[in-house]
Amino acid sequence: MEQRKVDYLLVGQGIAGTMLSFFLQQAGKTVLVMDEGKANSASRVAAGIINPVSGRRFEPAWMYDTIYPFAKATYHQMGALLGEDVFTERDIWMVFPSEQMQQAFKTKTAGVHPSPYTTDPQEDRFAGWLQQPHGAAIVKGATLQLRTLLPAYRQYLLATRSLLEQRLDYRLLEVTDNGVTYQGVKADKIIFCDGVATTNNPWFEKLTFLPNKGEVLLVKIPGLITADIIKKGITLVPQEPEIFWAGSSFVWDYADDHPTAAQGAKLEESLRQLLMVPYEILDQLAAVRPSGNDRRPMIGMHPQQTAIGIFNGLGTKGCSLAPFMAHHFVQHLVGHSPLMPEVDIKRYFK
Ligand SMILES: Cc1cc2nc3c(=O)[nH]c(=O)nc-3n(C[C@H](O)[C@H](O)[C@H](O)COP(=O)(O)OP(=O)(O)OC[C@H]3O[C@@H](n4cnc5c(N)ncnc54)[C@H](O)[C@@H]3O)c2cc1C
Structure with a gap:
């Protein structure tokens, strides 16, 4: 060298x-x-999702009001340096899996803790595409185009x-x-x-690291073209027209960092519970998140x-x-x- x-x-x-x-x-x-x-x-x-709401309890993400504007400005600066679009603000179409989750979300984001990042949809953007008997909310998020x-x-x-x-x-x-x-x-x-x-x-x-493994499917959903992220157990992130990143799992006990049939089957089950239309699996990926305790x-x-x-x-x-x-x-x-x-x-x- x-x-x-x-x-x-x-x-x-x-x-x-x-x-x-x-x-x-x-x-x-x-x-x-x-x-x-x-x-x-x-x-x-990773999908590169930036989401103001954390986890199943819909807590505001840590330091979000500080880190989000900083991230947005920085990614725009990097985009200009590289001559590429690397950052996109997007709606997260959050489908409620149950009546209780719908109530929990409304309590958290309306009355006591109003959130500037959430709104009620004016129309059903995905009628005929998604199973959503308990409705959906819109969360204002973004993606970083890591790839x-x-x-x-x-x-x-x-x-x-x-x-x-x-x-x-x-x-x-x-x-x-x-x-x-x-x-x-x-x-x-x-x-x-x-x-x-x-x-x-x-x-x-x-x-003290607590690394956890995530698996993801790359799927084609013929005819579905949207800029929104769709979330209901599994999260769909648009990559190109009709092609979605669909993930991801969380596993703390794993043998290696390769895709597994077991997690692939679980992800597919979540897809079936979300979609009313046919889909095609193109690929399966896996990686380990560097999380601390x-x-x-x-x-x-x-x-x-x-x-x-x-x-x-x-x-x-x-x-x-x-x-x-x-x-x-x-x-x-x-x-x-x-x-x-x-x-x-x-x-x-x-
Ligand atoms: C399935 C999945 C989905 C995710 N989705 C999201 C998401 O939507 N939004 C989000 O914000 N986060 C997401 N994450 C988390 C996100 O990926 C991590 O927070 C982030 O990528 C960690 O980045 P890092 O640079 O610390 O580590 P890494 O991305 O792992 O980068 C480490 C780099 O170091 C290199 N390297 C390691 N050892 C050596 C060595 N000895 N010599 C030379 N090079 C070395 C590797 O090649 C690699 O390029 C997701 C993670 C997974 C697994």
């Missing part, structure tokens, strides 16, 4: 490494990103000599008084943005090995969290502002 000296060596070009390298470069730092290009990384399999953003940003990194397409082997990393050296590359700091692979990272064994990002430099840091734990919400959190980390790294305690990895080193 050629001899190089950079300010930051980043490991991983999922959404975490992408956003961190973007803000480090904006802050005037030199960056080299090393990525092995794993085909089924979480970011390469456009990640390769386009990769090309940008390659063109600016800021990407090495290879795997970093932890055992070959030398930690010196002035930073780190990896083969020919010297860096003041290395930051691991390596997703679930970091569960084997010897410097961050104290961090407290569902908060894991950000910071190692308390003893101060040249080694981590940007991880984005869990189920990488697309909404990554821009704000990457910017927050960069402000800490270059401006020495403190990290929010909820995301600072110091919480694991007490």
Whole structure:
């Protein structure tokens, strides 16, 4: 490998490494990103949904009023840099699976906790397509087009000599008084943005990850053309006319990160409960989400090995969290502002 000296060596070009390298470069730092290009990384399999409402209890997503406008502005900025549309605001057509869920949603989003992100539909957009005896609501969400953003940003990194397409082997990393050296590359700091692979990272064994596997179907629904996300147990996200990402499962106990017949059958059952029309399965994908035990990002430099840091734990919400959190980390790294305690990895080193 050629001899190089950079300010930051980043490991991983999922959404975490992408956003961190973007803000480090904006802050005037030199960056080299090393990525092995794993085909089924979480970011390469995810749908990119940004949803203001979390989980079955319809709680407002954590810090949403802060992170959403920041994410939207950042993705527009990246779109302009790359010459690609990477971000789309979309309605989430949320079909209620039961009367109770409809009531729970109304209580949560109307009366006591009014939500600016939800409305009642004026008309049934999917009559004849979906089974929805308990009705639906509209939630104002968005998608990040990860399958456009990640390769386009990769090309940008390659063109600016800021990407090495290879795997970093932890055992070959030398930690010196002035930073780190990896083969020919010297860096003041290395930051691991390596997703679930970091569960084997010897410097961050104290961090408690609860990785979970998600499986997804790619389906064709002949004649169904919409810009909306459709959600009822399973979530359909439009990819191109008639083609939808349909997912995803949550499994904490899994043998490997490959698709399984069992989860494929469960996803198909959910599809049958949602659709009134025929569909065709085109593909099945699987990946593992890098979730932490407290569902908060894991950000910071190692308390003893101060040249080694981590940007991880984005869990189920990488697309909404990554821009704000990457910017927050960069402000800490270059401006020495403190990290929010909820995301600072110091919480694991007490
Ligand atoms: C099925 C599924 C659906 C999801 N849907 C959504 C969604 O709709 N919206 C949302 O916000 N989030 C979603 N998520 C979660 C989202 O995918 C994650 O929060 C996010 O992708 C995590 O990004 P990351 O960059 O931390 O990790 P990753 O995407 O896993 O990226 C890690 C990168 O590091 C590289 N790497 C790892 N080790 C090394 C090494 N030693 N050397 C070199 N490179 C290395 C890998 O190749 C990879 O590119 C979903 C996840 C799954 C699995």
